[in-house]
Amino acid sequence: MKILLTSLNSKFIHSNLAIRYLKSSCKNLPVTLLMDEFTINDKMEKVIGEIYRHRPDIVAFSCYIWNIEETLMLVESLKKVAPECIIVLGGPEVSYNSIGLMEENPEIDFIVRGEGEVTFPILMGKIISDQPFDDVEGITYRIDGGIIENRERELIKDLDTIPFPYEDGFEGLENRIIYYETTRGCPFQCQYCLSSINKGVRYLSLDRVKRDIKTFIDAKIPQVKLVDRTFNCNPKRARAIFKMIMDVGGSTNFHFEICGDLLDQETLDLLKDAPAGLFQFEIGVQSTREKTLEAIKRKTNFDALSKWVKKLKGYRNIHLHLDLIAGLPGEDYLSFQKSFNDVYELKPDRLQLGFLKLLKGSGMRNNAENWGYEYTSYPPYEILQNKDITYAELLMLKDVEDLVEKYYNTHRFENSLDYLGLFFHWDYYSLYESFAQYWRGKGYNKVSHSLMRLYEILIGFGLSLKGVDKDLFKDLIKLDYVSLQKPSRYPKGIKAEQSKEKKERIRRFFNDPDNIRKYLPHLKEYTPSQISRMAHIEFFDYDITQIPNADRVIKRPTMVLFDYNISNKIFEKSRRIRINSL
Helix, strand or coil: CEEEEEEEECCCCCCCHHHHHHHHHCCCCCCEEEEEEEECCCCHHHHHHHHHHCCCCEEEEECCCCCHHHHHHHHHHHHHHCCCCEEEEECCCCCCCHHHHHHHCCCCCEEECCCCCCHHHHHHHHHHHCCCCCCCCCEEEEECCEEEECCCCCCCCCHHHCCCCCCCCCCCCCCCCEEECCEEEECCCCCCCHHHCCEEEEECCHHHHHHHHHHHHHCCCCEEEECCCCHHHCHHHHHHHHHHHHHHCCCCEEEEEECHHHCCHHHHHHHCCCCCCCEEEEEEEECCCHHHHHHCCCCCCHHHHHHHHHHHHHHCCCEEEEEEEECCCCCCHHHHHHHHHHHHCCCCCEEEEEECECCCCCHHHHCHHHHCCEECCCCCCEEEECCCCCHHHHHHHHHHHHHHHHHHCCCCCHHHHHHHHHHHCCCHHHHHHHHHHHHHHCCHHHCCCCHHHHHHHHHHHHHCCCCCCHHHHHHHHHHHHHHHCCCCCCCCCCCCCCCHHHHHHHHHHHHCHHHHHHHCHHHCCCCHHHHHHHEEEEEEEECHHHCCCHHHCCEEEEEEEEECCCCCCCCCCCEEEEECCC
16 A cells, blocks of 8 residues: 655745654554655646656645645545545644535545644554544544544653654755754643644653754754744753754754743853854744733733843844734734834844734634634635724735835845934834835836845835935945945946046055955955955945944045955855055
């Protein structure tokens, strides 16, 4: 018998952890186990064809809000060409109202609810041996024209009993993110999250975690993303794992979802010595409005969170990603603006503005009427409005989110945006709101734009604002642009012409060993031609070396040397040095 484990990932770079758990859990069954992953962007006809060519007896799909619609389309078509193939669905999107889903989709033969590492191999064993399913906990199945929902299976108490999901190695996972977990469950009861349903946290043993982590590092996996809901819910244990990773070394980046206000000085004392790029933290702020946090049963001390985030940022070795959720109960458009500004002022390396989704089984969905929620009836069940925020306001937030992605999160426009913040009295939400209105008014939302064009659009917006020093703003745009890479051309509107005399002076600068010893001593072994490709000299009308105090920059011709040959390029792409003469 041949079993195919598959899923539609949201992007090619992602991989599916669940089907790897199932494959490891079924290793002792007398079957042929196959895995094949696709994406929601693949043509359905192609996916159906690839699945069919495997000639499986059983196909098991891992289902989530981002792939359920496409998965159900696949299942319907697959049954038409392979009617004897047994279809099994599992995952969070099918674990609730499984009977209703099977009534609406007669092609589904079985649904595995909840954790599948124990249930799935038992079910497969029953199918192989043609035994009844009435004693298999955690499944919903079709029999004699009816649908039966067996009782729930208890959660797996000892996570160490679950096999390592990558025991067969990492073949086929090149250039993909690897997912891993050291815990299941969450200590918090956030009403928008499915983790709130099952109380408590279960842990892998530290010995098991150490073995697993060493496997990733030894295999030189580029990035491992931990899916623990709150990795540092036990700070002492979190520190032990951080130290394990630091002691083993290697080049693997580890991404953690942590609770910012659970950080402490002992943890930061450890983290300050972590090599740059080893760790990446995602911190869910969601809102800074206390009444909203109370409504969703989330306890967050934003003052403590801010304190620790600021300290972490000062170390310049850990990428910080902070999240907000729009549409939470009790948060209207104005209070969300405050939440946005509160988080923006912390200057995270990435600011994610998400939109509330009312997931099946979540407290928010069960109590949607209390808050006047309207949401899409199809996945991902995103809210359309509630009694606090209108659909029109959420549409504006979508436009703001788009510009935050294009401009803030790319870190290509930092000095320009900071300067424009001055004209909105550091109300950065108003800055992005105004930019969004300008963007849509010009019709820029209708087409995609190159990086060069994004600079040019920002120039146009900045110059449209009353009081902006046009020459200074253009210098700041040029600073942002040149800081990232040696320019071959410039955005339109930027003064960058160099006379033959200036070009000759620059050539002489790089040919002078004294200049190299003084300004670029780490490049002294290279030839002048090689050095000129790793460094750049730019002319400005203002002394931009005074940045970040852009409101006090002095207007005076300034020459700046940009050194692109720096060791830590995670937070900066170049080092800039003012030179007095060429």
